[in-house]
Amino acid sequence: MEKEYWKKYYKNKLNKTLPPPSQFAAFTISYLNSYDLTVIDYASGDGRDSVFFSNYFSKVYTVDQVQGISETEITKHENLEFLYPENLSRSNIQTDNCIVYARFFLHAISDEEQSVFMQNMKELLLPNEKIFLEFRVDEDSTRTKATEAHYRRFQTMNEVIEQLKLFDFKTLYSVQGMGFAMYKEDDAFVARIVAERI
Numbered sequence: 001m002e003k004e005y006w007k008k009y010y011k012n013k014l015n016k017t018l019p020p021p022s023q024f025a026a027f028t029i030s031y032l033n034s035y036d037l038t039v040i041d042y043a044s045g046d047g048r049d050s051v052f053f054s055n056y057f058s059k060v061y062t063v064d065q066v067q068g069i070s071e072t073e074i075t076k077h078e079n080l081e082f083l084y085p086e087n088l089s090r091s092n093i094q095t096d097n098c099i100v101y102a103r104f105f106l107h108a109i110s111d112e113e114q115s116v117f118m119q120n121m122k123e124l125l126l127p128n129e130k131i132f133l134e135f136r137v138d139e140d141s142t143r144t145k146a147t148e149a150h151y152r153r154f155q156t157m158n159e160v161i162e163q164l165k166l167f168d169f170k171t172l173y174s175v176q177g178m179g180f181a182m183y184k185e186d187d188a189f190v191a192r193i194v195a196e197r198i
């Protein structure tokens, strides 16, 4: 969604110092008790969380419709690889135990794209593998944003939990509120879900 917008957004940031990792990335590291995993950072943007993960996990795929991560970062971290979404399949990646991490992705895509994503995740992940989601929810729709207006879609946490069930994911952990994704004056009202493929 909004390919041209994101292309321009990340082009302006290339060759600048990467921002610090998100609070959700730190949460993900703390939640897991093994780092012997392949991480798929889906809709990774400038790759700041992918780079952070590459210090912990055996392999990190940084996946996005546009390449927002610089080649310099990719060459600096030998376990980090950029993929376009159409090249993401089980046969194309290191097939260790995988997790998918998708931060601020669900609200950046349409309802239809979300259904396609859920189906793709159902096909990609094996039983017991987890998906980590963080996204803006309804309560965030009228709140102050730090970045200019662009496409943002709001839904409820329960809607996503119900949809995950339809695609064979069981929710292990969920929480919503503020203070989880602070960025300048933007204290987003978000939901976090950790779900497991059944």
Ligand SMILES: C[S@@+](CC[C@H](N)C(=O)[O-])C[C@H]1O[C@@H](n2cnc3c(N)ncnc32)[C@H](O)[C@@H]1O
Pocket (backbone or CB within 6 Å): 001, 002, 003, 006, 022, 042, 043, 044, 045, 046, 063, 064, 065, 066, 068, 085, 102, 103, 104, 105, 108, 109, 113
């Ligand atoms: C709000 S940014 C989130 C970036 C990063 N995860 C973060 O939290 O900093 C949304 C990202 O979703 C990507 N995106 C939007 N639609 C996509 C799609 N259909 N497939 C893959 N990536 C997509 C955009 O290119 C953009 O990098």
